Amino acid sequence: MASKKGNGHWGNPIQTGSAFDFRSDVITTPSLGMLEAIQQATLNDDVYGEDQTTRSFENQIAAMCGKEAAVLVVSGTMANQLSIRALLHQPPYSILADSQAHIIHFEAGGLAHLSGAMVQAIRPMNGLYITLADIEKHAILSDQPERCPTKTISIENTAHGNIIPLNELHKIKYWAAKHGIGVHIDGARLWHAVVAGAGTLEQFASYCDALTLSFNKALGAPMGAMVVGSQDLIKRVRRLRQSIGGGVRQTGIMAAMARQAVLDNFGAKQVDSRGELEKTHDMAKMLGRAWTDAGGRLLRPVETNMVWLDMKSAGISIEAFNEMGKRHGILVNGKRIMVHHQICEAANQKLTRMFDELLTPIQATVSGIVLNSALSKNKSAIVIASTLGSLVRRKRRLFNAREFKISFFRATDKACEISYTGCANKTGASGRAYQGTGRARVMDMRCWGRVK
Numbered sequence: 001m002a003s004k005k006g007n008g009h010w011g012n013p014i015q016t017g018s019a020f021d022f023r024s025d026v027i028t029t030p031s032l033g034m035l036e037a038i039q040q041a042t043l044n045d046d047v048y049g050e051d052q053t054t055r056s057f058e059n060q061i062a063a064m065c066g067k068e069a070a071v072l073v074v075s076g077t078m079a080n081q082l083s084i085r086a087l088l089h090q091p092p093y094s095i096l097a098d099s100q101a102h103i104i105h106f107e108a109g110g111l112a113h114l115s116g117a118m119v120q121a122i123r124p125m126n127g128l129y130i131t132l133a134d135i136e137k138h139a140i141l142s143d144q145p146e147r148c149p150t151k152t153i154s155i156e157n158t159a160h161g162n163i164i165p166l167n168e169l170h171k172i173k174y175w176a177a178k179h180g181i182g183v184h185i186d187g188a189r190l191w192h193a194v195v196a197g198a199g200t201l202e203q204f205a206s207y208c209d210a211l212t213l214s215f216n217k218a219l220g221a222p223m224g225a226m227v228v229g230s231q232d233l234i235k236r237v238r239r240l241r242q243s244i245g246g247g248v249r250q251t252g253i254m255a256a257m258a259r260q261a262v263l264d265n266f267g268a269k270q271v272d273s274r275g276e277l278e279k280t281h282d283m284a285k286m287l288g289r290a291w292t293d294a295g296g297r298l299l300r301p302v303e304t305n306m307v308w309l310d311m312k313s314a315g316i317s318i319e320a321f322n323e324m325g326k327r328h329g330i331l332v333n334g335k336r337i338m339v340h341h342q343i344c345e346a347a348n349q350k351l352t353r354m355f356d357e358l359l360t361p362i363q364a365t366v367s368g369i370v371l372n373s374a375l376s377k378n379k380s381a382i383v384i385a386s387t388l389g390s391l392v393r394r395k396r397r398l399f400n401a402r403e404f405k406i407s408f409f410r411a412t413d414k415a416c417e418i419s420y421t422g423c424a425n426k427t428g429a430s431g432r433a434y435q436g437t438g439r440a441r442v443m444d445m446r447c448w449g450r451v452k
């Protein structure tokens, strides 16, 4: 089941596997309602501008956002790239964005070849999202010939699950307008900010010149995104879309599914009226608490549907974590846990159990072994125990072992050498016994003074 992908049945997340998949919200599968919506869609040509389903959906989204116009495109990436390109006019120009932004890392370098722009990737000072203080510090306003002026600021909201509040966006937009700089919001998951009560779509849209919205994230459509802005901007986007082959003919099919996704999981107005996404926030918060209750640390506060686990402090690699997920019957992809509307309760329970197993220390076994062993006189048993403890914990994660026996060790000032044998625990897939030799460094020398 969960660890392999299912057969892809319409409308059944258990069968498609998305109910157990925490890797992203893009893996959600279309509903039966979307299939029915296709059957009602008009099938006219959108490049000729003749498809009624598409046009009425574009008008609906523009109205929800309080903007003049909107244009449907196939993906969020296309929406972002076209928005930014349309905001830029005469090079040289640069785009200022969060150093972790999707437009920088996951859009195949489109900013370089589609916009020919320099990118100013900045690390937000507050560790969460871009603020005006970051922009004022880094934007290039100079018209000196050797400089490349900032002409667009691109902001992701939500930013990795965290919400950039309206008052910050207001300040940014005001400042940008004063300096003739365009503002783009990558609102792939703006739905979540609205659901969290941070503002309406219209309020968020009022603080940018181009807004992109995705229907295949959060809402569950299989494809489709929208660029929303002024008439003039959308006219430019339509031409640019055509120039990169993004003019699709019978888009009514795509528009019908996307519109159904909005209706099903958000509602027809500017504010969430369905409560579907709110449930994902509750689940994410519950999972965040489960992780911290088990002793883990979070990299970001949980505000919407994402939980960011501090894997380093938990001492586990991404690969081992992902493997462990498969053994528990769920799919995860490292430190970002993404909750979506198709995740089921059983998947939450599996993940919570996995957190417990991962973070619960097995000190008792270790100290028993240490006390039974012949320690060299000048070493503290407790330090050795804790060193061995962390080593064994790491090994246990690697092998998913409960029983771990240390048969030999030699301790020096800097290292602790052991040989060990163990066997996979009851949830382990292989059940095989294993053995080997490990070295653990004594990490915190200050401990020596404290525990003696």
Ligand SMILES: Cc1ncc(COP(=O)(O)O)c(C=O)c1O
Pocket: 026, 074, 075, 076, 077, 078, 080, 102, 103, 156, 186, 188, 189, 214, 216, 217, 225
């Ligand atoms: C913040 C953000 N923007 C844009 C995109 C691109 O969307 P798409 O996969 O539809 O191209 C993604 C994809 O995950 C995203 O996370």
